[in-house]
Amino acid sequence: MKNLIILGAGTAGTMMANHLHHHLQSPDWQISIIDEREEHHYQPGYLFLPFDIYAPEDIIKTIEEFIPKDVKLLKQKISRIVPTDNKVQLANGDELAYDILIIATGAKIAPEETEGMKGSEWHKSVFDFYTFEGALALRNKLRDWQGGKLVVHITEMPIKCPVAPLEFSFLADSFFKHKHMRDRVEITYVTPLSGAFTKPKATEALEHLLHEKGIHIESDFAIEHVDNEKKEIVDYGGRTIPFDILVTIPTNKGDALLERSGMGDDLNYVPTHKATLQSKEYANIFVLGDASNIPASKAGSVAHFEAEILTDNILRYIKGEPLLEEFDGHANCFIETGNGKALLIDFNYTHEPVEGSFPFAGIGPLRLLKESRMNHMGKLAFRWIYWNVLLKGTHIPFVSATMSESGKKFD
Amino acid sequence: MEKSIAGKSITVNEEGYLTDFSQWDKTVGEALAAEAEITLTPRHWDVIRYLQDEHKNQVALSIRRIGKSGLVDIKEFYQLFPVAPLKTATKIAGIPKPASCI
Numbered sequence: 001m002k003n004l005i006i007l008g009a010g011t012a013g014t015m016m017a018n019h020l021h022h023h024l025q026s027p028d029w030q031i032s033i034i035d036e037r038e039e040h041h042y043q044p045g046y047l048f049l050p051f052d053i054y055a056p057e058d059i060i061k062t063i064e065e066f067i068p069k070d071v072k073l074l075k076q077k078i079s080r081i082v083p084t085d086n087k088v089q090l091a092n093g094d095e096l097a098y099d100i101l102i103i104a105t106g107a108k109i110a111p112e113e114t115e116g117m118k119g120s121e122w123h124k125s126v127f128d129f130y131t132f133e134g135a136l137a138l139r140n141k142l143r144d145w146q147g148g149k150l151v152v153h154i155t156e157m158p159i160k161c162p163v164a165p166l167e168f169s170f171l172a173d174s175f176f177k178h179k180h181m182r183d184r185v186e187i188t189y190v191t192p193l194s195g196a197f198t199k200p201k202a203t204e205a206l207e208h209l210l211h212e213k214g215i216h217i218e219s220d221f222a223i224e225h226v227d228n229e230k231k232e233i234v235d236y237g238g239r240t241i242p243f244d245i246l247v248t249i250p251t252n253k254g255d256a257l258l259e260r261s262g263m264g265d266d267l268n269y270v271p272t273h274k275a276t277l278q279s280k281e282y283a284n285i286f287v288l289g290d291a292s293n294i295p296a297s298k299a300g301s302v303a304h305f306e307a308e309i310l311t312d313n314i315l316r317y318i319k320g321e322p323l324l325e326e327f328d329g330h331a332n333c334f335i336e337t338g339n340g341k342a343l344l345i346d347f348n349y350t351h352e353p354v355e356g357s358f359p360f361a362g363i364g365p366l367r368l369l370k371e372s373r374m375n376h377m378g379k380l381a382f383r384w385i386y387w388n389v390l391l392k393g394t395h396i397p398f399v400s401a402t403m404s405e406s407g408k409k410f411d
Numbered sequence: 412m413e414k415s416i417a418g419k420s421i422t423v424n425e426e427g428y429l430t431d432f433s434q435w436d437k438t439v440g441e442a443l444a445a446e447a448e449i450t451l452t453p454r455h456w457d458v459i460r461y462l463q464d465e466h467k468n469q470v471a472l473s474i475r476r477i478g479k480s481g482l483v484d485i486k487e488f489y490q491l492f493p494v495a496p497l498k499t500a501t502k503i504a505g506i507p508k509p510a511s512c513i
Contacts, residue, residue: 156475192474194495220495222474224485236489236496266479295510 002029004314005088005098007078007257009035009063011043011391012289012303013104018393019311021068024318032072032096034088035063041132042386044300047164047336049135050142051175056132058383066391081261083282100284100314103270105255107160107290107298109134113251114155116226126226126246129168130160138247142175147184148244153233154191155223157198159252160290160298163345165189166196166206167336168247173213174338182214190218190233190241199352202345205369209337252298254291269293274349275325277310284317286310295349296329304390305330308401311393330403332358334379342375344368348403354410359398361407368408417442428501428508435505443503447494451503455491458483459504472497472509 004024006013017033024031045059067073077091081101088096109130111117117126127141128134152169159165169189176182189196189210196206196217210217224236232242254268263270263281271280272292279285288310289303296302306327313323329349334342344366345353357364365374389396414423417438422430429435440459444451451459461482465472474497478485492499501508 156473194498220498222485222489222496236485237493266476 001027002099003097004029004031004100004102005096006031006033006102006104007035007081007088008104008106008255008289008291009033009037009040009067009073010104010106010289011300012106012291012307013102014040014063014066014391015304015307015393016102016104016288016310017067017071018391019307020314021071023311023315026070030072031070032074033067034074034076034078034090034096036075036077038062038075040066040391042383043130044161044386045383046129046132046135047167047171049132050129050138050168051171052139052143053171056136060132061387078257079260081257081263083261083263083285086284098284100286100317101282102286102288102310102314103258103279103291104288104303105257105291107252107254107269109250110253111248111250113253114223114225116228117155117248117250119226119228121226121228121231121246125231125244126228126248128248128250130164130249130252141245145245147176147181149186149188149242151188151190151233151241151243151246153221153223153246153248154193155249155251156192158298159249161333162198162297162299163333163335165191165247165249166210169215170209170213170338171336173215177339187213187215188218188241188243189215190221192220192222194219199347201355202353202369205343206335209371213338252290258291265293267293273325274329275327276313276323277306277327278313278317278323286314294327294329296327297331297333299331299333300386300390301332302330304396305332305401307393308395326402328402330401332399334375334382336376336379337371340376341371341373342379343371344375344378346403346408351403351405351408351410354408356408358407359404361404363407426502426508429505432505439505440503443505447492447499447503449492449499449503452491454483454487458488458491458500462500462504463506466501466504466506472501 039060040063042059045054048054079091080089086098123137127138152165154165176185195203197203221235224234226233232240234240254264258264258268270287270292272287272294274294277286288306290298309327332346334344336342347353356368358366358368414421421434488496
């Protein structure tokens with residue numbers, strides 16, 4: 001019997017287990033998935049937790065309920081991958097041999113990369129919302145905050161879900177308006193980029209929204225340290241921005257496992273072929289989701305599109321056929337803009353987000369790069385889709401793995 | 412678009428980055444630096460040559476990587492190119508603006 005091992009039972013790993021178990025079955029194949037955690041978190045929900053829009057129970061389920069019964073789930077800590085021996089070593093001393101390995105260990109925040117970030121004010125006035133603990137601590141702080149300077153800050157790119165800090169700013173604006181205290185809160189959006197987003201057309205639309213909502217933007221800010229006493233962030237050029245609450249997106253890194261295994265780049269991401277999703281160094285290793293270094297967004301939608309293509313490629317690899325160079329970097333993201341509205345963007349490696357309709361050309365019902373209530377309903381419905389469709393590896397009707405150009409207004 | 416600089420005609424994109432590195436030479440670099448209000452010292456040239464080499468080797472450039480280059484630390488990099496250093500330095504070096512992000 002041959003072994004396929006998946007490392008990580010988050011969004012990407014779970015989807016892969018659900019895709020592959022239909023194709024790789026006993027007695028020829030055993031699929032195993034390894035993750036030391038008990039819980040599966042709906043990570044997009046972390047955005048809503050600080051504003052009491054979602055409660056913890058809305059976003060937490062067990063890992064177990066999403067793993068098919070014929071896939072072996074090992075709740076163990078992984079100590080190392082030994083790619084030259086095709087083995088995975090567990091912290092309990094066990095060694096597992098694999099024929100094919102899928103790395104889906106994701107990306108995590110690393111606040112320790114910035115001096116003073118995880119200092120005396122951590123989770124007191126300096127918060128992240130990319131972890132459950134951070135989002136919850138921030139919720140508790142915001143519940144009875146009396147106002148002041150709120151600074152939303154990105155440390156460095158790339159980060160998971162690059163639109164989340166913008167969404168946080170928009171939702172904060174809306175949250176304080178509803179609490180009748182918007183006039184007592186000054187919101188500043190601080191980014192290492194030259195503008196609000198990484199792509200020109202979306203940047204234009206998003207900066208317009210920031211302006212409309214009275215959110216001040218500070219661009220080209222490369223943080224050097226957090227001053228916990230003066231409560232300010234300082235950049236390498238000596239610029240300072242004071243805060244009463246700092247909501248920061250710390251440096252994101254791949255799992256430390258990749259560093260221990262000598263397989264990551266300087267941010268612990270695995271060098272991966274961007275169209276086939278095969279590791280650049282080892283033919284029998286594939287990398288899915290946030291764990292790879294491909295130049296696509298680190299987002300659940302990307303992992304979903306990748307999973308459809310990677311399933312084909314793994315089956316081709318097993319048959320000895322050439323891999324399809326099919327993944328185009330397709331991402332599809334809702335951007336909450338507050339007051340019950342949202343934007344939708346759809347883009348890939350070569351096409352930036354533009355205006356148009358989605359998924360049906362000329363019809364919609366969703367509007368690209370334009371605020372609408374329907375888009376917001378789409379975002380809320382997405383939580384149900386995540387738990388019931390996406391994780392199970394079911395194809396979402398009318399939304400193809402590669403990006404569609406129809407219905408879009410390209411120049 | 413065409414741009415006339417240091418007595419030469421060069422082709423740049425809408426953000427002012429050279430689109431053809433073969434049009435770059437030291438006088439073009441100096442003129443581009445002057446536009447950014449920077450006077451180039453030997454230390455600046457060390458960094459510019461480093462960036463050009465890394466670009467030639469298809470290494471993705473980032474501030475983090477430059478901090479780990481062993482050539483300059485990030486603090487010095489900012490002293491040399493005070494405003495948006497990576498964007499300014501790559502422009503002067505005649506190489507594309509780093510696609511640092513998605």
